[in-house]
C-alpha cells in the first residue's frame with residue numbers, strides 16, 4: 001500500500017499522460033469519475049470510503065500544530081499530462097507534519113476547486129503533493145479566488161505546456177508563491193483525487209485562499225480544452241474534519 005502510494009507519487013512526476021498500461025480515465029462520460037473504480041482493478045480504491053475531495057464542514061476543534069514549511073528550491077519543469085498542468089520541483093523542499101518530514105514532489109491545479117469549504121466551490125485549487133521516506137503522502141491544498149494575478153503562476157504560465165508537453169523552467173518558481181500568508185488549515189484523511197485514488201493521504205487544506213487573475217484561470221482552462229478537471233466531492237462517512 002505504502003509502496004503503491006510512492007509509486008503513484010513518482011508516476012505523477014512522469015511526463016507521460018497514460019503511462020504504462022494503466023487504463024485511460026477522464027472527467028466525463030464512460031471514463032468519468034462515476035466509473036473510475038470499474039475501469040480497472042488497479043482503480044478499485046476509487047470506490048473506497050475515505051476518498052477525496054470532500055465538502056469540508058462540521059469541523060471538530062483540534063489543536064493543530066503549525067505545518068513547518070521548508071521550501072527553498074523551486075520548480076524544475078512544467079508539464080501538461082492532459083489531466084492537469086503540473087510543476088515538478090527540485091529535491092529538498094519539505095514540510096514537517098506529525099514530526100514527520102514530507103518532501104514536496106510537485107504541485108498542480110484543478111478548475112474549479114475539488115474540495116468545498118462549507119459547501120463553497122472556488123474557481124481553482126492548487127495541490128502540493130508530498131511524500132515521506134516510507135511513501136506516505138501529504139497534500140497541501142490551496143483555494144484560489146479571482147483577484148490580483150499571482151506572480152508564481154504568471155512565471156509558470158509563461159511557459160504553459162500544450163497537452164503531452166514537458167518544458168524545462170527557465171525562471172525561478174517557488175512553491176512559496178502559491179501559499180497564503182496565513183497558514184492555518186483544516187485537516188482530514190483522504191485519498192488521491194485521481195485514479196488509482198489511493199487512500200491514507202493526509203489532507204491539509206489552507207483556510208486562507210490566494211488569488212489569481214481571471215486571465216490566469218482562463219489560461220489554464222484553455223490548455224485543458226475548457227474541460228473542468230475536478231472530481232466531485234465524495235462521502236465523508238466516519239471521518240472527522242479537524243480545524
Ligand SMILES: [Zn+2]
Pocket residue numbers: 108109110127193
Ligand atoms: Zn490534485
